[in-house]
Amino acid sequence: MLRLVNVNSYYNLVHVLRNLSLHVNEGEIVTLIGANGAGKSTTLRSVSGLHQVREGNIYFKGTDITNKPTEQLVKLGIAYVPEGRQLFRPMTVFDNLELGGYQAYKIYGKKQLKVNMDSMFELFPILKERQKQYAGTLSGGEQQMLAIAMALMAKPQFLLLDEPSMGLAPLIVREIFRVISELKNETGLTVLLVEQNANAALKIADRGYVMETGKIILEQDAASLLKNQEVKRAYLGKDKRGIWE
């Protein structure tokens, strides 16, 4: 469904993505793990059109989408939930969701917007209770749910998720991950997930890539990655001693 071929991205002179290639098949959850600064978020920003790709190509369902404007990618069915809960804080939860469905509204009209919104309230009942509140007053977990719900309002086929667990309590993280795998099973949503919490991510993922300094160094199915000694040591917080003893 999504294919990156030899993608190179820069921040000014800093070479962030070095000949990065990866693919995500339809209906899969693929996770990208790696240390801070490895280029995980840049990968997602490049796919979503927020960051300029200097060399290489990105294909979505066979068509070249390299450096297409973000709003056009939304039309194609790609949604991106950036890290740090990018919401419209001074606006109400209801308004935020409505704006998330901007494209659905433009194409299918008000009725579809209402349908989409009701399905979001079903998925995240807490948002229904909070719909009149300002987005900035929600708790971290609720904000993350709102951010995901906003992306889903556009009824995407492909979801890019950046650090959904950042700064959240373990219970809420579990809830969010449960929703993600539920979406995959019920609606066939394809997900590319970037996570610091590699353990949780690998548990719901089908496959995983390990990234280091802008390159993919390892690609395996999620179960094998969870057992991989190197991955365990470097990303799952189990150091050598823990493993050997």
Next chain:
Amino acid sequence: MSSGGSFTDLLQFIFMGLQRGSIYAMVAMGFNMIYNSTGIINLAQGEFVVLGGLMMVTLTMGLNLSIPFALMITVIFVTVIGILMERFTINPVKSPTVLRLIIITVAVSILLKGVAMCFWGKESHYMRHFTGTEPFEIMGATILPQTLWIIGILLVIVVGFALFFNFTMTGKSMRACSINRDAARLAGINDRNMVMLSFALSAGIGAVAGSIITPIIQMDYARGALLGIKGFGAAVVGGLGNSFGAVVAGLLIGIVEALGGGYISTHYMDAFALLILLVVLFIRPSGIFGSREASRLKEF
């Protein structure tokens, strides 16, 4: 006026202040709209007002059209100019820094001023009042029907914009763009179109301001700069980007000007607006209604 007593004088000055202040408020709203969508100050804002006024003069005095019809054509005309300005001078800029864009707006303002001088000449133009010049008397002070029109139209515009920005999808997406541009784009909102829309709206509001003030001040091609500065003052005093603040500050500046002109000296009338601007910039640079935190985050 000596027979009227001090209260009548005061009331008279306040009426005059409201009339001038309404115009400043509308210019300030125009500034805010573009500031919110692009982060820049459009220094051609005063020229929109001038073009609106002069166009209105031609249509009503030259072609003898009815006022509502002329107003409609004027607003459409200036709105189109606003759209053209954005499409041809702002939109094509490859790496739009705040400074670059502001200098472009200076260039556009000089251009518009020159064009206005070519078409309408250097003299000031008289335009008939909307509904007669017979003043009403309120508690000894007099108020022109045109002043009531000005205040009324300001009210309509404020309410209209409040409804637009809070209850329509387009209005909400314009706000969304100014709050968090990346998030808006991720929702599928075309931010460039929203910028164009903000230029259109702010040109439109400028045209209205020019149309309704012209019967009173007699428009000429060079008025733009001073109107622009007063409006900018109102926008800054109210807190850049804050429309409610702009209206309150616009009216406030108008009233202080009128009081200063009445009680101290008419020669320094224009200076009072700038004095308020300076005082606010010294004491509270984020404006009366602007939040300090927000102003620290903005680039300008």
